[in-house]
Amino acid sequence: MQITPELRRQIAVAAFTKRRDLIETLIKSVEEHGFARRVLASRLTGNVLWTAEEHVHSTRSTRLIASYVLAKRDGCWGFLNRFEKAGPWHVSCPVDLLDQVPAVNPAWRARVMARASK
Numbered sequence: 001m002q003i004t005p006e007l008r009r010q011i012a013v014a015a016f017t018k019r020r021d022l023i024e025t026l027i028k029s030v031e032e033h034g035f036a037r038r039v040l041a042s043r044l045t046g047n048v049l050w051t052a053e054e055h056v057h058s059t060r061s062t063r064l065i066a067s068y069v070l071a072k073r074d075g076c077w078g079f080l081n082r083f084e085k086a087g088p089w090h091v092s093c094p095v096d097l098l099d100q101v102p103a104v105n106p107a108w109r110a111r112v113m114a115r116a117s118k
Helices: 005-010 019-026 106-116
Strands: 012-016 030-032 035-045 048-057 060-073 076-083
Touching: 012 019, 019 035, 019 048, 019 060, 019 076
Parallel strands: none
Antiparallel strands: 012 076, 030 035, 035 048, 048 060, 060 076
C-alpha cells in the first residue's frame, strides 16, 4: 500500500524514533478505566501491523481485526488504525488471524482470501 500525502497527514504521530518501539507498544495489552484491550495475535506485513484483539467493556467483550499503518513523519513513527468493521484499505491481512475473530465484514474478508490464494 502506498502512503499518499493525504493519508500521511492523517497518521497519528507518536513519540517513537524507532519503529520497533511503536510496534511493541501497539501489541501490548492494556487495561484502564474499565476498558481492556488484549492483543491475541499480531503479524507485520511491510508497514502494516495486523492484530487480532479482544476489547472488554464492563461485561461486554468483542473480538476484532485491526490494522495499523505505520509511517514516519517529522522524524517520529506514528500510525493510522482501522478496524475490520470499517473495511481496512488493504488486504494483506494474514489469513490465520481471520480464524481467531468472528467475521464482521464478509466482503473485505473475501478480498483477503482472494489475495492469499494467488
